[in-house]
Amino acid sequence: MAKIDDVARLAKVSKGTVSNVFSQKRPTSDEVRERVLRVSRQLNYVPNHTARSLVTKKTMAIGLTIPHGSFFFSLFHTQFINGVILEASYYGYRVLLDIIPEQQVQTPFLTSYPIDGAVVMSPTTNDERIALMHAGQIPFVTVGKVMNEEIAHFTSVDNDNPQIMRSICEYLIDKGHTAIMFLNANALMTVSLDRKASFIQTLEKHGLPVEAHMLHHKPALNSSEYLDYGYAETIRVLGTERRKVTAIIADDDRTAFSTLKALKDLNLNVPGDVSLFVICGDLSMMVQSDPSLTSMDLQPSELGAQSVRLLMNQLGVLQGEFPEHVIVESKIIERNSVSTISS
Amino acid sequence: MAKIDDVARLAKVSKGTVSNVFSQKRPTSDEVRERVLRVSRQLNYVPNHTARSLVTKKTMAIGLTIPHGSFFFSLFHTQFINGVILEASYYGYRVLLDIIPEQQVQTPFLTSYPIDGAVVMSPTTNDERIALMHAGQIPFVTVGKVMNEEIAHFTSVDNDNPQIMRSICEYLIDKGHTAIMFLNANALMTVSLDRKASFIQTLEKHGLPVEAHMLHHKPALNSSEYLDYGYAETIRVLGTERRKVTAIIADDDRTAFSTLKALKDLNLNVPGDVSLFVICGDLSMMVQSDPSLTSMDLQPSELGAQSVRLLMNQLGVLQGEFPEHVIVESKIIERNSVSTISS
DNA sequence: TTGTAGGCGTTATCAT
């Protein structure tokens, strides 16, 4: 691979000049630039990214930490990632997928992360990835609240989870539902805490006590019950235990689909017998399901884009005053999976 | 950030020794290692990835090029990526998401890719990404055939596309279907060529001429019709044009779902009136759909893992003899969306 | 087993 010296020699200029032609950090005369570019093309020269990084101390890459050993993205994740990639590319940044290996890496044998900052998805309480970033002085933006004891300030994007749950519950209550079951996300996810609290609070406000069978948390990813979550809980509660439930709130699209399947197997009609509400799901999937699913649109790709913008601001790439926490709008999209109950 | 000299000084050893402790490329005495590690911890020292890369000429990252401006992954992509990430992590490699920006980047102002190799998804005919890799001497593995004129040899993983289409067609023909419509992938995708050829060939072999309304290609990603593909074609052919079609083969899960929706809107029962076969789709989605969808399991995450293994072999990380082209098994999974036609 | 010093390919500073 040709190096900067080769180009400099052949173009009869100094390497500093060649550098300037490519980095465009200082002006160069048209004549010289032409010559340098011509020679570069001829030698197939391209600046070495690593060498440049060493001196500029910028890798032009951001990390995207995805859920632990994440085997199963939901469609929400996919769209979020799309948003991140696209927005990052606007600023010339690449995206490095960061996973935390299952088994703990031997601490001393790591190297520094070759990234300028990171977007952290699905933070958990006392998230070790976040602790690492914090210790390593790496700017980061989280999707959802950070709940690490040692960290007071952080930048994040999020939906307004308490309000989301309140809206959903009241939407259902307005339609006459009083027996509502909530299939929440995993208990470790910080979003699940807010949603749970708001679920309980809203129901109680309306004189509806929350019983054990009404609130569930998704099992851990490595659990054998993970994939089956919606199906299993629905069969158990509505089938085996024969509880009265007229509306189910599913945390994501997969859970919703598997719940739908369970209801079908129980010979329950949606929305005739049971209504189904999805918190975050891929738009195209919600529409094409039968019945199409009423859902809360969380705008995942907008969340992704916003998180990158906040990060770019922290990196000094994007100028201006940005808030510490950005709340992305969410709104209920009515389709055909929720019905009104006549009392 | 502490550097190697700081550690060396405080631990009263040379920087070479510190380097050895971390790289483990040469033995060090227990005593010295202990001391070095202790001091490192104290100073919060970690080797600088970039500096190391500059001299070793390894970035310990592989690129994963995803479809152009890829806004909409299918579940196949998602699972493939999962396979890649997991397998790469086994070898200490990170994964850099590589997208080709919509507008052509100004060629001379690029830098070298900070990757040791790449996995290229969904290659197209005369794929420019591949041409770039080829020119840049970057080892790469493709998912599917490379069809660039200047490239004769390449490493790839793939399913056996001709056989897949043959199997599917004969599976349907065996069940009495003669009016089969194929919703193929985008015409530029190299997989679509094999599938198309095999589709036509197999039908003709069984005395079933392929007419225009039986074969369709997914519009380009930037097309407004992209999301609607399955729905629109189904409505047009079975509805507006009133063609007789008893079985539809959909290229991916999204297309299948939207086709399902179209059939419903046309008041056609699946599989009573029309059978539906999906080529590649997420397992959990296929199962939870109603009816559950009969599909060809392409093992996307296995494809991902294999592609990384081939790449690691090219990079010298993984020893042994590997074939140039790996074919991953695929098999039909019967569910409830295909019925037998009595003639 | 450990120390020494040169070099990896750029950018940045200070001249000119």
Added chain:
DNA sequence: ATGATAACGCCTACAA
């Protein structure tokens, strides 16, 4: 606008 040269932080012969 361009040149010369010292970093950037680490690895790797070679020497001890």
